[in-house]
Amino acid sequence: MAYDQNNVFARILRGEISCTPIFKNEFAWAFHDLRPQRKTHVLLIPTGANIDAADFATSASVAHMQGFWQAFVAVQQQLGLDSTGCRIISNLGADSGQEVPHFHVHILGGEPVGPLVG
Ligand code: AMP
Numbered sequence: 001m002a003y004d005q006n007n008v009f010a011r012i013l014r015g016e017i018s019c020t021p022i023f024k025n026e027f028a029w030a031f032h033d034l035r036p037q038r039k040t041h042v043l044l045i046p047t048g049a050n051i052d053a054a055d056f057a058t059s060a061s062v063a064h065m066q067g068f069w070q071a072f073v074a075v076q077q078q079l080g081l082d083s084t085g086c087r088i089i090s091n092l093g094a095d096s097g098q099e100v101p102h103f104h105v106h107i108l109g110g111e112p113v114g115p116l117v118g
Contacts, residue, residue, distance in 0.1 A: 001101075003049045008044045013020035013047060014063055023075045026057040027067025030075045033106065040086070040110030044072055050103040075107065 004010070013029065014017045015028040016061035023030040026047060033041040045092070046068045076082045086109030 001051060003051050003055075004101050007100055007102050008105060009045050009100050010049070013045075023071060023078065024069060025067070025071060027064055028071035030071065030107075036073070036075060037106075038108040038111060038113055039042070040081065040108065042075060043104045044068070044075060044078065044109040045102060045104045051101050051107070052098065052103050053090045054092060072105065079101040079107075079109070082110045083103075087116075 008017060011017045012031070017033050021029045021030075021031045022042065023044075028044055028046050030044045032040050033043050046056060046064060048056075048058065048060055048064055050060055056068070060068070073082075074090070076086060079086075084109055089106040089108065090104065
């Protein structure tokens with residue numbers, strides 16, 4: 001499957017849809033989810049054109065992968081989740097219900113997150 005250049009996160013990265021990132025560097029952006037499922041619900045996305053976690057793992061450069069996960073640590077610390085804990089989730093493809101075909105990690109926390117699958 002080809003990367004959809006018009007998916008909502010690609011449009012956010014291009015500045016076509018407004019967004020207030022809480023973290024932004026050359027590797028990754030983070031912003032609050034429009035429909036938060038927990039007290040803290042942030043999305044972390046890479047700046048490259050990657051459809052999902054598998055595509056990111058096989059197509060992104062090592063520098064980009066490292067930068068992405070270092071961004072995760074920075075966001076976790078920024079939100080205070082490094083002391084309380086959090087859950088990260090990433091959907092891939094139809095069975096997961098992935099809505100936006102640009103790799104992203106949901107960061108959930110700020111309160112007990114609950115059962116893994118609800
Ligand atoms: P997924 O089902 O894993 O693809 O999740 C996509 C997420 O993106 C959903 O939780 C949406 O609420 C969220 N979302 C969609 N559009 C936006 C947007 N413009 N800003 C922030 N979050 C968004």
